[in-house]
Amino acid sequence: MAKPVIISINENLCKGADGCGICLALCPKDVFRIAERLTARGIRLPVAEKITACTKCDNCVIYCPDMAIVVALREVPEVAEAAERATQ
Amino acid sequence: MAKPVIISINENLCKGADGCGICLALCPKDVFRIAERLTARGIRLPVAEKITACTKCDNCVIYCPDMAIVVALREVPEVAEAAERATQ
Amino acid sequence: MSAAALEHPLAKFIRPSARTTANCPGCGNGILAQSILRAIEELGLRLDDFVFVSGIGCAAWIPSPSFYADVLHTTHGRPIAFGIGIKVALPHKRVMVISGDGDLTAIGGNHLIHAARRNIAMTVFCVNNGIYGMTGGQVAPTTPLGLTTVTTPFGNAENPFDICELVKGAGASFVARWTTYHPRQLVRTAKKAIQKKGFAFVEVLSQCPVEFGRKTGIGNAVQMLEWYKTKSVGVARAKDMSAAELADRIVVGELVDIEKPELMETLEGIRRKAMASS
Amino acid sequence: MSAAALEHPLAKFIRPSARTTANCPGCGNGILAQSILRAIEELGLRLDDFVFVSGIGCAAWIPSPSFYADVLHTTHGRPIAFGIGIKVALPHKRVMVISGDGDLTAIGGNHLIHAARRNIAMTVFCVNNGIYGMTGGQVAPTTPLGLTTVTTPFGNAENPFDICELVKGAGASFVARWTTYHPRQLVRTAKKAIQKKGFAFVEVLSQCPVEFGRKTGIGNAVQMLEWYKTKSVGVARAKDMSAAELADRIVVGELVDIEKPELMETLEGIRRKAMASS
Amino acid sequence: MKRTEIRIAGFGGQGVVLAGVLLGTAAAVTDGRRAVQTQSYGAAARGGGARSEVVISDDPIIYPRVTHPDIMVAMSEEAMQKYGPDMRAGGLLIIDSDLVQGVSRDDVRLVAVPASNLATQELGRTIVANIVMLGVLVAKTGVVSAAGMEAAIRENVPPKTIDLNLKAFRRGLELGASAPIQEPAGHAAA
Amino acid sequence: MKRTEIRIAGFGGQGVVLAGVLLGTAAAVTDGRRAVQTQSYGAAARGGGARSEVVISDDPIIYPRVTHPDIMVAMSEEAMQKYGPDMRAGGLLIIDSDLVQGVSRDDVRLVAVPASNLATQELGRTIVANIVMLGVLVAKTGVVSAAGMEAAIRENVPPKTIDLNLKAFRRGLELGASAPIQEPAGHAAA
Amino acid sequence: MRKEAVLTGRHFMMGNIACAEGALAAGCRFAAGYPITPATEVAERLAERLPVLGGTFLQMEDEIASIAAVIGASWGGLKAMTATSGPGISLMLENIGFALGTETPCVIVNVMRGGPTTGIPAVELQGDVIQPRRGSHGDYQIIALAPSSVQEAFDYTLEAFNLAERFRTPVFVLSDAFLGHMREELIIPEADRVPIVDRKVFPPDADAEELAAFLDEDVAPMPVFGRGHKAHVTSSCHDAYGRRNVVDAQALDVFIRKLHGKIERHRDEIVRVASDAEEAEIVLVSYGTVFRCARAAVEAGRAEGLRLGWFKLGTLWPFPDREIAALAARARHLMVLENNLGQLFHYVQAAAASRCRVSFLPPRVLGELHEIEDILKAVREVRA
Amino acid sequence: MRKEAVLTGRHFMMGNIACAEGALAAGCRFAAGYPITPATEVAERLAERLPVLGGTFLQMEDEIASIAAVIGASWGGLKAMTATSGPGISLMLENIGFALGTETPCVIVNVMRGGPTTGIPAVELQGDVIQPRRGSHGDYQIIALAPSSVQEAFDYTLEAFNLAERFRTPVFVLSDAFLGHMREELIIPEADRVPIVDRKVFPPDADAEELAAFLDEDVAPMPVFGRGHKAHVTSSCHDAYGRRNVVDAQALDVFIRKLHGKIERHRDEIVRVASDAEEAEIVLVSYGTVFRCARAAVEAGRAEGLRLGWFKLGTLWPFPDREIAALAARARHLMVLENNLGQLFHYVQAAAASRCRVSFLPPRVLGELHEIEDILKAVREVRA
Numbered sequence A, B: 001m002a003k004p005v006i007i008s009i010n011e012n013l014c015k016g017a018d019g020c021g022i023c024l025a026l027c028p029k030d031v032f033r034i035a036e037r038l039t040a041r042g043i044r045l046p047v048a049e050k051i052t053a054c055t056k057c058d059n060c061v062i063y064c065p066d067m068a069i070v071v072a073l074r075e076v077p078e079v080a081e082a083a084e085r086a087t088q
Numbered sequence C, D: 001m002s003a004a005a006l007e008h009p010l011a012k013f014i015r016p017s018a019r020t021t022a023n024c025p026g027c028g029n030g031i032l033a034q035s036i037l038r039a040i041e042e043l044g045l046r047l048d049d050f051v052f053v054s055g056i057g058c059a060a061w062i063p064s065p066s067f068y069a070d071v072l073h074t075t076h077g078r079p080i081a082f083g084i085g086i087k088v089a090l091p092h093k094r095v096m097v098i099s100g101d102g103d104l105t106a107i108g109g110n111h112l113i114h115a116a117r118r119n120i121a122m123t124v125f126c127v128n129n130g131i132y133g134m135t136g137g138q139v140a141p142t143t144p145l146g147l148t149t150v151t152t153p154f155g156n157a158e159n160p161f162d163i164c165e166l167v168k169g170a171g172a173s174f175v176a177r178w179t180t181y182h183p184r185q186l187v188r189t190a191k192k193a194i195q196k197k198g199f200a201f202v203e204v205l206s207q208c209p210v211e212f213g214r215k216t217g218i219g220n221a222v223q224m225l226e227w228y229k230t231k232s233v234g235v236a237r238a239k240d241m242s243a244a245e246l247a248d249r250i251v252v253g254e255l256v257d258i259e260k261p262e263l264m265e266t267l268e269g270i271r272r273k274a275m276a277s278s
Numbered sequence E, F: 001m002k003r004t005e006i007r008i009a010g011f012g013g014q015g016v017v018l019a020g021v022l023l024g025t026a027a028a029v030t031d032g033r034r035a036v037q038t039q040s041y042g043a044a045a046r047g048g049g050a051r052s053e054v055v056i057s058d059d060p061i062i063y064p065r066v067t068h069p070d071i072m073v074a075m076s077e078e079a080m081q082k083y084g085p086d087m088r089a090g091g092l093l094i095i096d097s098d099l100v101q102g103v104s105r106d107d108v109r110l111v112a113v114p115a116s117n118l119a120t121q122e123l124g125r126t127i128v129a130n131i132v133m134l135g136v137l138v139a140k141t142g143v144v145s146a147a148g149m150e151a152a153i154r155e156n157v158p159p160k161t162i163d164l165n166l167k168a169f170r171r172g173l174e175l176g177a178s179a180p181i182q183e184p185a186g187h188a189a190a
Numbered sequence G, H: 001m002r003k004e005a006v007l008t009g010r011h012f013m014m015g016n017i018a019c020a021e022g023a024l025a026a027g028c029r030f031a032a033g034y035p036i037t038p039a040t041e042v043a044e045r046l047a048e049r050l051p052v053l054g055g056t057f058l059q060m061e062d063e064i065a066s067i068a069a070v071i072g073a074s075w076g077g078l079k080a081m082t083a084t085s086g087p088g089i090s091l092m093l094e095n096i097g098f099a100l101g102t103e104t105p106c107v108i109v110n111v112m113r114g115g116p117t118t119g120i121p122a123v124e125l126q127g128d129v130i131q132p133r134r135g136s137h138g139d140y141q142i143i144a145l146a147p148s149s150v151q152e153a154f155d156y157t158l159e160a161f162n163l164a165e166r167f168r169t170p171v172f173v174l175s176d177a178f179l180g181h182m183r184e185e186l187i188i189p190e191a192d193r194v195p196i197v198d199r200k201v202f203p204p205d206a207d208a209e210e211l212a213a214f215l216d217e218d219v220a221p222m223p224v225f226g227r228g229h230k231a232h233v234t235s236s237c238h239d240a241y242g243r244r245n246v247v248d249a250q251a252l253d254v255f256i257r258k259l260h261g262k263i264e265r266h267r268d269e270i271v272r273v274a275s276d277a278e279e280a281e282i283v284l285v286s287y288g289t290v291f292r293c294a295r296a297a298v299e300a301g302r303a304e305g306l307r308l309g310w311f312k313l314g315t316l317w318p319f320p321d322r323e324i325a326a327l328a329a330r331a332r333h334l335m336v337l338e339n340n341l342g343q344l345f346h347y348v349q350a351a352a353a354s355r356c357r358v359s360f361l362p363p364r365v366l367g368e369l370h371e372i373e374d375i376l377k378a379v380r381e382v383r384a
């Protein structure tokens, strides 16, 4: 069941959805898509798009080979706060 | 069944019945005994004593770790001849 | 929406100066790394309870330098032998070896089987990517018969090891196999392996999309995970399958879990006896 | 009465300059040597059909220099690796490795398991005397747990290998075990091993009365043969025995005999493919 | 011709090493001159920087390293920053304008071409941007013959990609023929 | 005392190395002098020859090898033949007369004792013939003290065999005290 | 890929590939190896080419097994080689000693990398130049060649096989990461113009019990296996017939001296040096890739009027001591350039003895080639 | 068997046993090894003594594993050693390079035997004296000591541990088959008079991310494992914090130079030589067991009026080049005596350079000690 989450993708750690793309493939809810924009490092990141579909199954977290993804429940106060900061 | 045989023990090869003695132990007919005399190399050879009891089972030949024993049937002409030479 | 600020729950286990891995995109090694750290976390252990040892190769870079702990990155093939010295010196620490199939079963095969024989308390994770990743895709003792690699351009002429059978034959007291498609099972097994009093060996089939997947045509990281999923069969189910049925399948699960004298204990016994001797 | 003049039927196989062995009195190695030569004789083969390879140790001196054939007496632990090069260069000759348990399973363990994996056509006789004979009675990977040797004066802290299980786990296509109490069976098995198209491994428990028998208290050559006799149990009978019943028994017989791709053939296939390639 | 030093630099995966090899092959095999090619890559497959260097000369090449390139092809911002300073003043700098923004040197002759976009859009494969750049280089310098380069391409790229690469090279030649050279500050056009 | 060179030679298994070790230990540890012991054996367990050499001196021993023994104990015919020639003229040769027949040197002082038979018959163990020979040697030369030798025996033989060895040594001392010395041809008794 | 053994023609080729092609041209038909940067391309090339020529490449379980298989194949009658880098050589040393002691022809290529230990795989260093000579235990003499160009990578590897066959001994080719990965033009001659030496073998019916097969300073014929010679080949000390003797120092003395003498006596046939130092006051002594810097510096220095010369060691072992001594007698100063902290330097110094001064210059950054300006600066200092 | 670590008192002991006792007195509590003639007694003694002292002896599967376990134990905080002979050293060289590169204190005893290859196990040879310095790949400096008596077998092994701990580096003890099996008197001091050096370790709470642990010419503190320092110890080229860098030659340059400098800078602390050559015209330079022949020859020669002197190298590496140079400045002729065909000879020659003449004398029979008469004969020839 979908849960209100924050999905954080560390751009410094992710190796790029073009080369890797494991999160895209293993998310049962198809939450991610691949970004169009190339980063300075020449890769394209995954973007958590259908975030509301997320069930926090943690597949993306557990399978990400670069520990680049964190999925956290919005209700956890620290998480909400962090999300706040991040969008500033 | 006992057979007329010649039992040849190569004194240069045998390592001595005191250290080895396998032929003595593995002969089912107790054909061998240990010599009293020490050789120049300081060992005591086995002696085929109860030769008439030999059944040519070949145990002594097969188990001798130094290929020092040959058991041959007397009726084989070459053997008889060799035996002849050896006793001259 | 995505936010960049959340700290990964296992980030505390990562050496600050080595937050990014040197792995290629989609490399399976990172999945194993995370699984190991997760198992340690779930067991309530600290990284300071461990000494990590690895050889040379991509897999050997899993703990080195990333794990924020004592790490010995040794010569090619020798991590287990180094680990034995460490374990004797620090019997109350847990020694964990993480290295590649080439490292542990090609050049290092002898140390592997002897450690298994000794049944020294040590956890060994062997990353089986079926290839030498770091040096650019040469044949490994795990590469399937017939496969084309840069050193077998007309196909591999050699039968591969069944590594788990080998380690079992050598006398290990705990032997298991999973793939990077199975991180949750891997965590469960890793926890057992870490706690085993004896030599605990875990083979992990792991995708090397760059040197194996691409060159064998099995495909990219995602396709390789898919392939692991399809090919895997649990050890319980495998028991009822014929050799032919199992031919190109990957039997996963815990294959051996027995009790036998462990080296640190027998050595302690020796010391007690020696001290008591006249 | 005894006569000194009869020529041993296998004497033709012995190098003229090396008629006497360097073995201690009663050493089991000579029993194996004779059994191997007998097997070759019974198969109607000539020694020129073979290349013999050995490592370093008493057992390694079985063919070197005695066997009147091409013999390569190599470095410690490496005979199988040398043998592979010889076999590739001379595919129509039979390569036979004869060496000790220390040589083949301690320092040489890696080459042993890899040759088994490759299933290269090669016959390997491993003399298991449970000890390092040549260097004076140090513990071997085959020495029973608890036994006192010059390097384990308070008892051996390590579990021994079951060598046959190891080689089987590595993938050998023929595996057998006998003792020097079983020369007739050994000849029979040796004949099969020589003719096997694949890696054929025969473990032979052999008495070292000087460094093992005397020091362990099992006794002299004759007592050790007696001990082998008592402890041995045929593989067929062993199948019906429990692990406990088998604990200190020696399972003898042919343990593995399977078919799988052999290296010389697969290599030939590679060459054909290469030559046919554009 | 005297010793000419050429450096091609960019990301791993852009084919800068292949570009150097093609230049060297053209010079040494087809054109019958002397060439040395060397390279350096970090963990290439892992996205580090890559660099390929070629020395071309009519005489035997004794010192094999490139120290102050006469010609540099820059295919990444990082490469530009890192290697720009080494260039010989008055040398020729060719940049992929899609990838390189800041040109730190004003004492070199500059050619800027949109090779990546051209490769992606016109040729359908970004990966041949390196070959486009070679075309530009040959057009602008004649350091190797176009025929030599085409032969080198035929010899060295996977058979299935020969046509694509030849096309990229020829497109680069055209682009090079028409692209303007921005002369160094304070120098008149030669 | 000046440097004395001693060689003990025989078959492997006769304990000639132990004999040398005991001599050296007596000299160096109990008697507080200097000693060096060296040895050489073929494949000992396999019945080759064995040889043990001791240098004893009051001064530090620089050159450690025995080259021309002042004293030689010969316990096999082979040893006698092989090493006899090396002896210093006028040196002392002690042979086990049960094992050595031919004495090739007539310029040395000779003591012959039936050590093997004595060991076998009187002491019940042929293996202690070496210790009997040591007794003879000590009695005839005083190169080490009897007390030093007894201490060395206690320290170096398996605990269970100490008494047997001490007995053999003392029996050797007696034998040595009474055994005649055959002086070199052409020399008067000293 | 062409299918002939000798790829006659003009190429633009990597040093490692040229090395493999030199081997194939020499008749190498067996190679065994274990992957290692920066040598792997040699193995990869051989893996691709050998099966086509009816030969075999085996990737073994490690370097120890690799050299063992190479030696085995050589006794089986094939010309055989391995290629590796420092860590691999360190592991092979015991068996390299075996090849020396049993007089087994084979070729060992070391594409040197940066160390000690794992170090930096892709950076060159001349760190392993004494290792062939003194790395394996015991006392022995060996042959080692150091190519300085892709052409020499080909030529010297070919030559290494010829020397190995001629002297029944392992021969080293000491390349490095720079040369191994460098591409340069290479001219391979017509197949029938490639000089080939084959080992002297036993006459067909000879029995190793009767014909001496070892320890001849003029090189005994080799009783290659599989031909009924009944050869006994042992790593133990042995006599000319291969009979083991592990008791007498005298036998050891003969064993060591004969093996040594086999190379020493023929050192003039083996040693190759080159120089341009006739009128020179200061001579730059170097080898391998560093030679290219030295030579370039000499040209630059002469242009500015310095009386400079160069001397190149093509053969590192046996060490060209006489040639150095002769040079030292003529020159005022020898400056030894190596990409290390001074290895052969001491041997040059020893050979020059009291004849002239000898100094040493490493590159500014170990692992990189010397810069010409650094060399000239050092030269100017020496002159001052 | 007594149970103290230090067997204070007067003994008549084999060189190999003295070596083991020196190690125990130094605080060695871990040893790993693999049997080999003529070194096995060292291991056997340690196997008997270590467990009594709460230590451990492990017989490993081979020599490679032995040195690996030793290094592991050293990182675990124990003083550790192995003992072997030539073939074993040849196999250990890769991991000895590891110990060098990671700055791991440990002691390696080589009881040298006759080779190359299997050779003759029980015959002595000084065949492996350059091997410690140049046997492992890459460029590095090492410490090696050569005892010439049973007392020195004890003292130098003890000293080897102290140097290993002081400089965080592997240290060799080069004994030989003759000394190893020779018995001689040995005096072991009271336990509290045995000089002991322990490695400098990290302060208790230090984190290896913050405190430099490597590449300090004055020896960085060691972040011994198991104490929470989170040390990263790698065989790859690394910086002072152990951070891997396998890309830049610059990093390699620092890596090599610092490791080198750590020994070189302290060479005066390390190098030990002895001599009696004040008035000498001809000086016999030697080490190990051969030194005893040289010294005996000097005494004999002086007795007949020859102006002879001796110079003993206690330390073979770092090579006592300055001491030799000083000697060469005073003497007319240095005669180098080694039980080989000339190994350190070249280094003596290089160090003497133009200062005096240098010649070489092997024993009449390699594998045996020099005969005094042979030495004197050579001396007389040199004088003539």
Ligand SMILES: Cc1ncc(C[n+]2csc(CCOP(=O)(O)OP(=O)(O)O)c2C)c(N)n1
Binding pocket: C056, C057, C058, C059, C060, C075, C076, C099, C100, C101, C102, C103, C104, C127, C129, C131, C132, C133, C134, C135, C140, G034, G035, G036, G037, G063, G087, G088, G091, G118
């Ligand atoms: C002695 C030695 N030989 C060879 C190498 C080169 N080498 C580095 S990594 C590697 C293979 C690694 O394969 P594997 O262990 O399977 O690790 P992967 O990279 O596949 O994870 C080799 C051969 C080396 N470093 N040392």
Ligand SMILES: Cc1ncc(C[n+]2csc(CCOP(=O)(O)OP(=O)(O)O)c2C)c(N)n1
Binding pocket: D056, D057, D058, D059, D060, D076, D099, D100, D101, D102, D103, D104, D127, D129, D131, D132, D133, D134, D135, D140, H034, H035, H036, H037, H063, H087, H088, H091, H118
């Ligand atoms: C590299 C190396 N290490 C050690 C040795 C010493 N060595 C000679 S024989 C031997 C052990 C032999 O044991 P095994 O193979 O069981 O033969 P055995 O004598 O018992 O028949 C050893 C360790 C050696 N020759 N080479």
Ligand code: SF4
Binding pocket: A007, A026, A027, A028, A029, A030, A031, A053, A054, A055, A056, A057, A058, A059, A060, A061, A071
């Ligand atoms: S937690 Fe599960 S559902 Fe949510 S984004 Fe990740 S993989 Fe998809």
Ligand code: SF4
Binding pocket: A009, A013, A014, A015, A016, A017, A020, A021, A022, A023, A024, A046, A063, A064, A065, A066, A067, A068, A069, C026
């Ligand atoms: S799984 Fe991780 S590394 Fe891979 S694309 Fe997703 S976020 Fe990036």
Ligand code: SF4
Binding pocket: B007, B026, B027, B028, B029, B030, B031, B053, B054, B055, B056, B057, B058, B059, B060, B061, B071
């Ligand atoms: S053949 Fe049989 S019966 Fe006859 S002597 Fe030999 S063992 Fe005894």
Ligand code: SF4
Binding pocket: B009, B013, B014, B015, B016, B017, B018, B020, B021, B022, B023, B024, B046, B063, B064, B065, B066, B067, B068, B069, D026
């Ligand atoms: S078995 Fe052979 S070696 Fe043993 S005692 Fe009998 S004859 Fe002699």
Ligand code: SF4
Binding pocket: C022, C023, C024, C025, C026, C027, C028, C029, C058, C059, C129, C133, C134, C207, C208, C209, C210, C211, C212, E045
């Ligand atoms: S080469 Fe393969 S194993 Fe190595 S990091 Fe890349 S994907 Fe992973």
Ligand code: SF4
Binding pocket: D022, D023, D024, D025, D026, D027, D028, D029, D058, D059, D129, D133, D134, D207, D208, D209, D210, D211, D212, F045
């Ligand atoms: S030591 Fe043992 S194995 Fe070796 S020859 Fe003697 S009895 Fe046989």
Ligand SMILES: [Mg+2]
Binding pocket: C057, C100, C101, C102, C127, C128, C129, C130, C131, C132, C133, C140
């Ligand atoms: Mg792998």
Ligand SMILES: [Mg+2]
Binding pocket: D057, D100, D101, D102, D127, D128, D129, D130, D131, D132, D133, D140
């Ligand atoms: Mg054995």
